[in-house]
Amino acid sequence: MNTRPGKNAFVVFIHKLGSPPWFYQFAGKLIPWFWALFIVLTLGGLYLGLFDSPADYQQGESVRIMYIHVPAAWMSMLIYGAMAVMGFVALVWRIRMMEILAMSSAPIGAAFTLAALISGSLWGRPTWGTYWVWDARLTSELVLLFLFIGVMALYHAFDEPRKAARAACLLALVGLVNLPIIHFSVKWWNTLHQGSSISATDSTIHPSMLWPLLIMAVATKFFYAANVLTRARVVLLEQDVRKAWVQDAIDKKTTPLQKEGSDS
Amino acid sequence: MNPPVHNTRVSRAFFALLRRDLLLAFRRRTELLLPVMFLLVVVSLFPLGIGPEPALLGRIAPGVLWIAALLATVISLESLFRSDFEDGTLEQYVISGHPLTVIVLAKILAHWLVAGLPLVLMSPLLAIWMNLPRPSMGVMVASLALATPILSFIGAIGAGLTVSLRRGGQLLSLLVFPLYVPVLIVATGGIMAAADGLPYGAFLGLLTAGLIASLTLAPFAAAAALKISLS
Amino acid sequence: MLAVSQITLERHFQPVFEPLDFHLDRGAVLLITGANGCGKTTLIRLLAGILTPTSGTLLSSAQGTAYVGHSLAIKDDLSVAENVRFVRDFHDTRRHSVDEVIFRAGLHRVAHQPARTLSAGQRKRCALVRLLLIPAELWLLDEPYSSLDDEGIELVDGLLAEHVQLGGSCVLASHGRHRPGIKDRTEIELISGAHRL
Numbered sequence: 202m203n204t205r206p207g208k209n210a211f212v213v214f215i216h217k218l219g220s221p222p223w224f225y226q227f228a229g230k231l232i233p234w235f236w237a238l239f240i241v242l243t244l245g246g247l248y249l250g251l252f253d254s255p256a257d258y259q260q261g262e263s264v265r266i267m268y269i270h271v272p273a274a275w276m277s278m279l280i281y282g283a284m285a286v287m288g289f290v291a292l293v294w295r296i297r298m299m300e301i302l303a304m305s306s307a308p309i310g311a312a313f314t315l316a317a318l319i320s321g322s323l324w325g326r327p328t329w330g331t332y333w334v335w336d337a338r339l340t341s342e343l344v345l346l347f348l349f350i351g352v353m354a355l356y357h358a359f360d361e362p363r364k365a366a367r368a369a370c371l372l373a374l375v376g377l378v379n380l381p382i383i384h385f386s387v388k389w390w391n392t393l394h395q396g397s398s399i400s401a402t403d404s405t406i407h408p409s410m411l412w413p414l415l416i417m418a419v420a421t422k423f424f425y426a427a428n429v430l431t432r433a434r435v436v437l438l439e440q441d442v443r444k445a446w447v448q449d450a451i452d453k454k455t456t457p458l459q460k461e462g463s464d465s
Numbered sequence: 466m467n468p469p470v471h472n473t474r475v476s477r478a479f480f481a482l483l484r485r486d487l488l489l490a491f492r493r494r495t496e497l498l499l500p501v502m503f504l505l506v507v508v509s510l511f512p513l514g515i516g517p518e519p520a521l522l523g524r525i526a527p528g529v530l531w532i533a534a535l536l537a538t539v540i541s542l543e544s545l546f547r548s549d550f551e552d553g554t555l556e557q558y559v560i561s562g563h564p565l566t567v568i569v570l571a572k573i574l575a576h577w578l579v580a581g582l583p584l585v586l587m588s589p590l591l592a593i594w595m596n597l598p599r600p601s602m603g604v605m606v607a608s609l610a611l612a613t614p615i616l617s618f619i620g621a622i623g624a625g626l627t628v629s630l631r632r633g634g635q636l637l638s639l640l641v642f643p644l645y646v647p648v649l650i651v652a653t654g655g656i657m658a659a660a661d662g663l664p665y666g667a668f669l670g671l672l673t674a675g676l677i678a679s680l681t682l683a684p685f686a687a688a689a690a691l692k693i694s695l696s
Numbered sequence: 697m698l699a700v701s702q703i704t705l706e707r708h709f710q711p712v713f714e715p716l717d718f719h720l721d722r723g724a725v726l727l728i729t730g731a732n733g734c735g736k737t738t739l740i741r742l743l744a745g746i747l748t749p750t751s752g753t754l755l756s757s758a759q760g761t762a763y764v765g766h767s768l769a770i771k772d773d774l775s776v777a778e779n780v781r782f783v784r785d786f787h788d789t790r791r792h793s794v795d796e797v798i799f800r801a802g803l804h805r806v807a808h809q810p811a812r813t814l815s816a817g818q819r820k821r822c823a824l825v826r827l828l829l830i831p832a833e834l835w836l837l838d839e840p841y842s843s844l845d846d847e848g849i850e851l852v853d854g855l856l857a858e859h860v861q862l863g864g865s866c867v868l869a870s871h872g873r874h875r876p877g878i879k880d881r882t883e884i885e886l887i888s889g890a891h892r893l
Contacts, residue, residue, distance in 0.1 A: 386646065
């Protein structure tokens with residue numbers, strides 16, 4: 202038996218995370234903080250990015266799309282990775298909370314991927330003179346979007362929620378193994394075909410542009426954390442609606458007056 | 466009462482299954498022709514849609530042949546586990562005590578022999594139709610021979626995940642096409658390199674590596690997918 | 697041979713049946729009864745390892761398990777003999793010959809016909825008699841008597857009696873009135889835990 206306190210605390214924490222009532226309360230406490238941090242950081246980052254940083258000498262004002270595009274693209278990949286890793290844990294140890302978190306991540310990841318694609322093509326208009334170029338980055342993002350859509354479509358195709366989550370988690374994991382191969386093959390394909398791509402972010406970046414970018418990158422992480430926990434809480438309530446702890450949670454939220462109203 | 470499962474017993478099960486699946490395919494031999502006919506029809510649509518100009522056809526030939534092969538494979542994959550799932554044979558595999566990965570491997574091999582190999586054999590004819598440059602003919606056949614099994618292996622995961630769904634076919638293609646992107650890129654890249662007189666060894670090497678990787682990893686994922694579908 | 701404690705399975709977060717405890721000895725038969733939809737098939741599939749329990753434990757010391765469910769695992773395009781031979785080759789057993797097994801089921805007249813031409817009762821016999829070719833101590837039979845005539849029911853009872861005599865065990869689910877004539881026989885009536893609205 203290992204009785205090191207550090208390990209014990211960690212094991213206890215993981216165990217607690219798997220318990221729906223505890224997770225519900227714990228996440229409920231974190232969510233307001235995450236939203237607050239997201240709003241503060243986003244306002245700060247956007248102010249610095251949109252008003253307090255210089256325009257690019259080549260691209261002009263359109264470079265400011267970067268403060269949305271690049272964090273969104275980073276998040277799309279990070280969320281896919283997080284989803285697949287949580288899916289792996291869910292499959293191996295059959296932890297329901299992990300299934301819920303992985304599946305709650307998919308729509309957020311897909312939304313970030315879509316945001317990266319749209320901002321990328323808007324950025325492409327002034328830079329390349331067209332909305333879409335089969336540039337390596339955009340193409341990779343497009344394939345990533347297909348992977349997210351596949352996971353979500355599979356999840357919604359099943360009738361039984363646990364089975365659906367396990368199937369979709371497995372698909373996410375297979376996608377994760379493939380993702381680096383897809384990424385490098387698309388990059389290679391791009392050089393192979395000598396596309397007209399002007400890499401938009403390969404020039405060295407000035408600190409006045411780097412700071413807002415980094416702040417936005419951190420802000421999007423808090424957005425993801427707040428969003429995924431909120432979604433997971435809703436899914437938990439839906440799934441456990443007939444269990445006692447959900448009734449308790451609802452009772453705590455409703456005042457006696459509201460209860461009377463709902464009874465009549 | 467019984468000896469534990471030995472390797473010889475597992476290999477007997479593997480060959481029994483392979484033999485039965487080939488026999489079943491032979492009983493329905495008109496269906497065997499469907500993937501090949503599909504390939505033929507799809508490829509013939511391209512000259513009709515684009516125009517018969519030989520130089521243009523030759524340039525797009527690698528992509529056209531490969532995309533058609535990809536579609537033909539995915540369409541045939543839908544039936545990979547379907548009948549075993551519906552008639553209860555899949556449950557018998559699970560309970561037999563034989564490793565499900567080995568069973569999946571036998572199923573995929575049988576499937577490739579009846580659905581994948583004919584595509585490879587048919588491809589030179591299609592290459593002539595599409596005016597594929599002569600020097601790249603061999604590479605095209607080699608790329609199909611090496612990489613259609615990769616499509617079968619990866620596709621088996623998707624087939625396992627969707628087998629319990631009523632309309633699994635369309636979903637299956639949505640799930641596996643993104644995973645096929647690297648195969649498509651490397652295979653067509655190799656054929657184009659050969660057409661331009663460039664070295665193509667690296668491309669075939671990559672496909673071989675992909676074949677070995679998918680051979681070792683995909684059966685495990687497909688077996689896990691089948692277990693989920695049965696639950 | 698089988699020890700089950702507090703086992704249950706949830707579908708849509710509702711237990712299919714109340715948590716269940718039982719154990720099964722060597723040479724014993726357990727009969728699971730209950731109304732339609734009470735979870736008999738689910739329980740058998742849990743014991744078979746096809747489903748994983750949501751909670752509870754299941755310990756099996758059986759050398760091999762065989763299962764005959766609602767889907768009989770018979771290939772319509774193969775003949776009866778080919779269907780039986782596949783099971784023998786797949787399990788690599790030499791205890792009985794294919795002809796012997798087919799004769800036992802009374803299917804020798806149709807042995808070389810495609811299985812698609814068989815009646816429901818004949819299919820059932822074909823599936824059940826293949827148990828002789830599967831090296832398994834534990835048999836899990838889901839409604840083995842359904843769609844069988846008197847002769848078929850006798851066949852099942854005969855197979856069961858031999859299996860038990862050799863030290864094998866069996867769990868069988870049935871909603872009918874027929875009971876196999878085995879001495880060491882216990883019954884569990886399954887009561888549904890989920891009352892769907």
